[in-house]
Amino acid sequence: MRASSESDSKMTLEIVSLKDVWVHYDNVLALENINLSINKSDFLGIIGPNGGGKTTLLKVIVGLVGPSRGEVRVFGDTPERSRRQVGYVPQQVQLDRSFPASVQDVVLMGRLGHARPFRQFTGEDKKIVWDCLEKVEMLNLRHRQIGRLSEGQRQRVYIARALATEPKMLLLDEPTASIDEPTQKEFFELLQDLKQNMSVILVTHDIGVISTYVDKIACLNRRLFYHGSKEITPEMLQELYQCPVEILAHGVPHRVLKEH
Secondary structure, three states: OHHHHHHHHHHHHEEEEEEEEEEEEOOEEEEEEEEEEEEOOOEEEEEOOOOOOHHHHHHHHHOOOOOOEEEEEEOOEOOOOOHHHEEEEOOOOOOOOOOOOEHHHHHHHHHOOOOOOOOOOOHHHHHHHHHHHHHOOOHHHOOOEHHHOOHHHHHHHHHHHHHOOOOOEEEEEOOOOOOOHHHHHHHHHHHHHHOOOOEEEEEOOOHHHHHHHOOEEEEEEOEEEEOOOOOOOHHHHHHHHOOOEEEEEOOOOEEEEEOO
16 A cells, blocks of 8 residues: 555656657657656756757647657646646747737737636636736836747746746746846746745746756757756756756856867
8 A cells, every 4th residue: 555655646746747759750760768757846957959859848848849750748638738737938939029929918818728718818817817917027128019028038938927827837948048147046046936836947048046946957969868856967958958068056056168
């Protein structure tokens, strides 16, 4: 009975399971033999070179890309059926800066999956949107046109929109790519606060920054290198980037530079 109980406990904690997952785009291999387990309350950072499959991996988890082979389970079901429990902030958000949508309008879009067809948003929807904007410290700008915000402010709005879906897991693809360093620090502190109520999976190039904030780090270059911790060894990096690397440590965080 004890063994069964421990097994049940593990199943309860695991919210994402990928087993022997392969993905092809036409005849091009994007992901190879991916095995990954993500637990409730994990804050996982995923690093790797451009074209290494990081965005593809997130799209597999959210059900936007289907595997060529292998099994994907999210909250115990298929990614498509679990999509309402997942908030997703893609790397590129197409925006016409002249479009007359306010911050509040954009975040309300996150409630579309909860609204009945052809029905207006309810007072409860608007309350949830205000709560989400307050979490990302953008409530005072709710009437501002989205195109008039800075890159960092817009990124907070997109996260609020994802939070408005009331997810149990948040996926972010390169969310700090266009944000300056002081704003990045505030942004990661925000994610740490959000982690108290949901799992967070973050794709980034900045090894030094995420090593300070995340709980676990996975390295991805078509194949996944992951040990359930945030330790990054020189051997992992050389396997990841397929070239010699040098780790320069000046306190925390670390910076990783290529030899060439």
